[in-house]
Amino acid sequence: MKNVRIALLGLGTVGSGVVTILQTHAERLRKQTGTNFEIAGILVRDTTRSRQVDVERSLLTTDIARIWESKPDVVVDAMGGLVPTLGYIEEAIARGCHVVSANKELIAVHGARLHALAGEQGVGLLYEASVGGGIPVLNTLAQLLNVNRITRVAGILNGTTNYILTRMEEDGLPYEAVLAQAQELGFAEADPTADVEGYDAFHKIRIVARLCFGEEVEEEVGLREGITSVTAEEIELYGRLGLRVKLLATAERTKAGLRVQVAPTLVPHSHALSHVKNEYNGVFVTGDVVGDLFFTGKGAGMLPTGSAIVEDIVHAVRGITFTPETAVATQAVEIKAGEGAAEETGLEIAFFSLKHKDERGEFSLLSFLSGEAGVLHGVETVKRNGQTHVAALLSSHDRAVSRAFAHHIGATVRFRELLAEPAPGIAASPVTIG
Ligand SMILES: NC(=O)c1ccc[n+]([C@@H]2O[C@H](COP(=O)([O-])OP(=O)(O)OC[C@H]3O[C@@H](n4cnc5c(N)ncnc54)[C@H](OP(=O)(O)O)[C@@H]3O)[C@@H](O)[C@H]2O)c1
Numbered sequence: 327m328k329n330v331r332i333a334l335l336g337l338g339t340v341g342s343g344v345v346t347i348l349q350t351h352a353e354r355l356r357k358q359t360g361t362n363f364e365i366a367g368i369l370v371r372d373t374t375r376s377r378q379v380d381v382e383r384s385l386l387t388t389d390i391a392r393i394w395e396s397k398p399d400v401v402v403d404a405m406g407g408l409v410p411t412l413g414y415i416e417e418a419i420a421r422g423c424h425v426v427s428a429n430k431e432l433i434a435v436h437g438a439r440l441h442a443l444a445g446e447q448g449v450g451l452l453y454e455a456s457v458g459g460g461i462p463v464l465n466t467l468a469q470l471l472n473v474n475r476i477t478r479v480a481g482i483l484n485g486t487t488n489y490i491l492t493r494m495e496e497d498g499l500p501y502e503a504v505l506a507q508a509q510e511l512g513f514a515e516a517d518p519t520a521d522v523e524g525y526d527a528f529h530k531i532r533i534v535a536r537l538c539f540g541e542e543v544e545e546e547v548g549l550r551e552g553i554t555s556v557t558a559e560e561i562e563l564y565g566r567l568g569l570r571v572k573l574l575a576t577a578e579r580t581k582a583g584l585r586v587q588v589a590p591t592l593v594p595h596s597h598a599l600s601h602v603k604n605e606y607n608g609v610f611v612t613g614d615v616v617g618d619l620f621f622t623g624k625g626a627g628m629l630p631t632g633s634a635i636v637e638d639i640v641h642a643v644r645g646i647t648f649t650p651e652t653a654v655a656t657q658a659v660e661i662k663a664g665e666g667a668a669e670e671t672g673l674e675i676a677f678f679s680l681k682h683k684d685e686r687g688e689f690s691l692l693s694f695l696s697g698e699a700g701v702l703h704g705v706e707t708v709k710r711n712g713q714t715h716v717a718a719l720l721s722s723h724d725r726a727v728s729r730a731f732a733h734h735i736g737a738t739v740r741f742r743e744l745l746a747e748p749a750p751g752i753a754a755s756p757v758t759i760g
């Protein structure tokens with residue numbers, strides 16, 4: 327029977343999941359693949375720490391040279407970060423090892439070059455676990471791309487922020503209170519920046535965009551917004567308009583070209599993504615032939631992520647791998663021609679906050695909304711903590727005009743986009759003035 331030697335870089339949550347699956351599913355893996363999978367070495371920072379899994383202590387090392395001496399066939403990046411990880415992965419490829427990674431940051435930033443190196447060496451570079459944890463997103467997209475032009479991928483790709491938004495809505499609590507709860511329960515890190523500011527989701531959507539559209543997307547201001555600005559009042563008013571706010575990572579072809587962003591986005595209650603709750607992830611894919619597809623599941627955790635990694639190890643050994651180049655050439659031309667663009671709703675929400683006692687301001691805002699703001703499809707108001715908040719669902723709307731008007735009446739305004747149109751009749755509250 328063929329023997330495949332695996333070196334693990336890291337034995338934390340993900341590494342422990344991989345070891346557990348290789349131990350508990352060894353027989354099944356042997357039967358399915360005709361291969362015996364053996365752990366050759368495990369790189370950690372501290373060999374004396376207690377571990378979540380039983381491993382032979384002699385396999386643990388803090389010295390990367392010992393990993394190379396163990397002659398691995400596959401190197402698994404379950405340690406994260408860019409340094410020293412990038413150097414180790416380059417070395418693994420140069421030594422002719424297949425690489426399987428859960429590290430979205432590394433793949434988002436250096437994936438294109440690592441693919442080139444892997445291509446030169448004829449080894450696999452697979453990273454299903456880096457996007458959506460246990461949900462088979464990347465391998466499925468790669469398979470779809472053999473036939474389909476992908477129009478749009480929209481996903482809830484960060485479990486921490488989805489948990490926070492769900493609890494804010496269902497428990498009616500403010501952001502800070504829910505974040506503290508999530509940290510206690512282990513759903514959020516002590517430093518939650520990477521999650522709540524959208525960096526984590528942005529890494530993931532960059533990887534998706536490279537695969538589906540063949541483009542490198544740089545991290546630019548304005549394209550990435552997290553959830554720290556989302557208020558309990560917004561969530562309440564959007565709910566009344568038949569909408570739920572989700573931190574959506576979106577990569578889509580528009581008539582103007584590729585658009586990649588992470589932002590709080592409104593999803594109608596009738597849309598599958600609005601029902602992805604708590605720490606779950608969900609991905610909605612639209613292809614020109616296959617139509618709409620929806621996947622959901624655990625986007626993180628020891629076993630779901632471990633499963634994605636072990637599946638990739640099997641793929642690597644079987645020679646099943648994908649390169650982003652498969653998508654590139656034709657897609658670029660099609661985008662320029664504006665062909666196969668995602669359908670846009672043309673709808674958005676303008677959310678105004680003004681002083682509680684400012685009844686004149688409120689009156690003129692409602693007149694503005696039913697007149698110059700654009701086409702008004704629904705409006706909801708709530709008064710809380712000394713402020714009046716007004717959410718207006720608009721189309722044919724010019725943000726600059728609303729911004730200028732808000733400034734004129736001393737209010738603040740923020741805008742949120744809609745993923746899809748609400749079901750007919752849901753967002754049709756009549757506007758009453760006075
Ligand atoms: N957690 C998830 O559910 C999940 C899901 C999808 C993707 N990922 C990604 O998977 C990667 C690992 O995440 P994780 O949650 O498993 O992290 P983790 O629990 O913090 O584990 C990291 C492991 O890497 C080792 N390590 C870190 N830096 C090292 C260094 N410089 N030299 C040697 N060993 C080092 C640590 O050693 P010690 O144990 O000795 O400290 C630890 O075993 C990250 O890129 C993460 O984004 C995680």
